Amino acid sequence: MIQQISVFVENRPGALQAMTAVLAENGIDMRAFSLAETSDFGIARIIVNDVYKTTTVLRDAGFVHNVTQVLGVALSDTPGGLDKVLRVLAAADVNVEYLYAFFGGRKGRDAYTIFRVADNAKAAAALAAQGIRQVEQDELLDL
Amino acid sequence: MERYYQPEIETASREQIKAWQDERLVAQVRHVWDNVPYYREKMQAAGVTPDDIRSADDLHKLPFLSKDDLRKAYPYGLVGVPLKDCVRIQSTSGTTGKRVVAFYTQADIDLWETCCARAITAAGGTDEDVCQVSYGYGLFTGGPGLNGGSHKVGCLTVPTSSGNTERQIMFIRDLNATILCCTPSYAAYLGESMKEMGLTPEQIPLKAGIFGAEAWSEEMRQSIQDTLGIKAYDIYGLTELSGPGVAFECSAQSGMHINEDHFIAEVIDPDTGEVLPDGTQGELVFTSITKKAFPLIRYRTRDICVLSREKCPCGRTHVKMTKPRGRTDDMLIIRGVNVFPSQIETVLLNLGYPANYQIIVGRVNNTDTLDVRVEMTPEMFTDNLGEISRRQKELVDGLRSMLGLTAKVTLVAPKSIVRSEGKAVRVIDNRKI
Numbered sequence: 001m002i003q004q005i006s007v008f009v010e011n012r013p014g015a016l017q018a019m020t021a022v023l024a025e026n027g028i029d030m031r032a033f034s035l036a037e038t039s040d041f042g043i044a045r046i047i048v049n050d051v052y053k054t055t056t057v058l059r060d061a062g063f064v065h066n067v068t069q070v071l072g073v074a075l076s077d078t079p080g081g082l083d084k085v086l087r088v089l090a091a092a093d094v095n096v097e098y099l100y101a102f103f104g105g106r107k108g109r110d111a112y113t114i115f116r117v118a119d120n121a122k123a124a125a126a127l128a129a130q131g132i133r134q135v136e137q138d139e140l141l142d143l
Numbered sequence: 144m145e146r147y148y149q150p151e152i153e154t155a156s157r158e159q160i161k162a163w164q165d166e167r168l169v170a171q172v173r174h175v176w177d178n179v180p181y182y183r184e185k186m187q188a189a190g191v192t193p194d195d196i197r198s199a200d201d202l203h204k205l206p207f208l209s210k211d212d213l214r215k216a217y218p219y220g221l222v223g224v225p226l227k228d229c230v231r232i233q234s235t236s237g238t239t240g241k242r243v244v245a246f247y248t249q250a251d252i253d254l255w256e257t258c259c260a261r262a263i264t265a266a267g268g269t270d271e272d273v274c275q276v277s278y279g280y281g282l283f284t285g286g287p288g289l290n291g292g293s294h295k296v297g298c299l300t301v302p303t304s305s306g307n308t309e310r311q312i313m314f315i316r317d318l319n320a321t322i323l324c325c326t327p328s329y330a331a332y333l334g335e336s337m338k339e340m341g342l343t344p345e346q347i348p349l350k351a352g353i354f355g356a357e358a359w360s361e362e363m364r365q366s367i368q369d370t371l372g373i374k375a376y377d378i379y380g381l382t383e384l385s386g387p388g389v390a391f392e393c394s395a396q397s398g399m400h401i402n403e404d405h406f407i408a409e410v411i412d413p414d415t416g417e418v419l420p421d422g423t424q425g426e427l428v429f430t431s432i433t434k435k436a437f438p439l440i441r442y443r444t445r446d447i448c449v450l451s452r453e454k455c456p457c458g459r460t461h462v463k464m465t466k467p468r469g470r471t472d473d474m475l476i477i478r479g480v481n482v483f484p485s486q487i488e489t490v491l492l493n494l495g496y497p498a499n500y501q502i503i504v505g506r507v508n509n510t511d512t513l514d515v516r517v518e519m520t521p522e523m524f525t526d527n528l529g530e531i532s533r534r535q536k537e538l539v540d541g542l543r544s545m546l547g548l549t550a551k552v553t554l555v556a557p558k559s560i561v562r563s564e565g566k567a568v569r570v571i572d573n574r575k576i
Contacts, residue, residue, distance in 0.1 A: 004526075006524075006526040008519050008524050008554075008556065009556070010555055010556050010559065015556070036528055038528060038531075038532065040553045040554060040555075041519070041531075041553075041554050041555075043526065043528060045526070062556070062557050062558055063556070063557075064519045064520065064521050064524045064556070064557055065521075065524070066521070066524055066525065066526060068526045097527070116526070
């Protein structure tokens with residue numbers, strides 16, 4: 001299981017940069033990033049090297065955020081790689097709320113994908129049963 | 144040629160008007176002293192008795208009445224006649240303790256409708272006209288007031304009430320309505336809708352409009368006049384004082400004549416309460432000298448305006464007031480509806496939001512817009528966009544049921560709402576009025 005930090009950002013020029021500035025100033029290493037947006041606000045979802053430090057500096061800078069448990073899945077960076085994982089989740093009747101991929105780990109042929117699902121435990125068990133590798137937080141540091 | 148509903152009153156000499164006011168004020172003060180304990184106590188506290196009021200020149204000796212008094216006396220505390228003599232109430236749109244309920248005897252309704260009849264006649268209305276009343280009917284005074292006035296003038300009255308634009312336009316065209324009564328923003332909207340239907344001003348039978356219940360600018364008047372091919376007249380009133388028709392515009396379209404045989408107007412310094420001379424901007428204060436069921440003595444309207452007794456080319460001799468230039472308190476009039484920031488605050492608090500909000504009022508295509516900016520909090524925040532949207536909608540629904548208006552709700556970052564001197568700026572009114 002991976003801890004993802006979701007940050008509320010207004011949908012206007014400079015709002016996202018104000019957040020990334022805080023991360024940059026504090027030497028936070030982002031391993032994955034996704035932005036979901038509506039007409040007037042967005043949610044920046046980040047996976048970082050240091051969850052505790054990141055939430056602390058964000059709070060001090062006045063950013064509303066929360067931490068959610070998501071699944072990190074290593075899938076084969078070949079055609080059909082994502083399909084294989086989704087097939088498993090579909091068969092286990094687990095709903096995927098959203099997912100985002102971050103390719104190009106520093107080594108190997110795997111692609112890494114973050115899954116937000118309705119039932120983490122059920123999804124994790126289904127993936128494990130099919131031999132699909134999941135990534136844990138500390139493993140991200142070495143990618 | 145200028146038309147008058149009651150020429151002998153509307154063009155009476157200043158001496159005659161003063162004589163009416165002297166006599167009626169003295170009688171009214173005696174009436175409230177005898178029949179309304181609330182007034183008697185206020186007067187006693189101020190050390191005034193009816194014997195001190197010998198003419199309208201003594202008006203300044205009487206204590207002011209505020210909206211706060213109306214709230215304290217709610218609902219029956221200011222009623223001046225036995226309830227069996229009252230035949231109707233009307234009420235403001237306000238909630239959260241701001242609601243005003245006004246009472247009427249049959250004679251009070253009659254004088255109110257007479258004031259409206261003067262307004263319709265000043266706009267050129269006669270018994271040959273078809274007068275469509277598109278103000279809301281019900282507790283709101285707009286519909287009933289103009290409806291009654293239209294009857295008195297003898298117009299064929301079309302009581303469409305507000306809403307259902309398609310039907311409004313159908314009646315205007317099919318019945319050849321010549322006079323339209325509604326809020327200025329609705330008039331503008333009807334105009335735009337008819338334009339979109341390809342109707343030119345020449346094809347629209349209307350010749351005049353009587354528009355009030357919300358603030359509007361000269362630019363807006365011009366645009367409504369051009370789109371509908373009419374002359375647009377302003378009308379002023381407050382539910383507390385009867386409703387629309389306390390003052391109305393004449394052909395000169397340069398301020399509204401106050402019906403001084405029924406209402407005495409003063410302009411005061413809102414801070415000191417001192418009466419200001421004509422031509423000086425200040426808070427408008429009204430005394431109703433003929434209404435018996437709900438008589439108001441020196442009622443502070445919180446409307447800021449200027450009075451003028453300069454000779455009017457229309458021939459009327461009653462004092463004119465400018466359009467209200469603002470409110471002394473924080474009430475907003477949005478699409479004709481009274482909105483208090485405190486009402487918005489109540490909705491936010493009820494739904495678990497903190498009272499960090501900002502109200503932005505604007506005007507797009509001559510219609511008021513209401514944008515409520517709310518600060519996101521850690522408690523309210525979730526990673527789930529759908530959940531946040533659901534809460535946003537909940538807020539919109541809550542505001543609609545509280546205000547009767549649809550607001551746009553925007554969630555903003557914490558502490559992003561501008562604070563000046565430690566206090567948040569709650570209201571930004573971008574309307575150019």
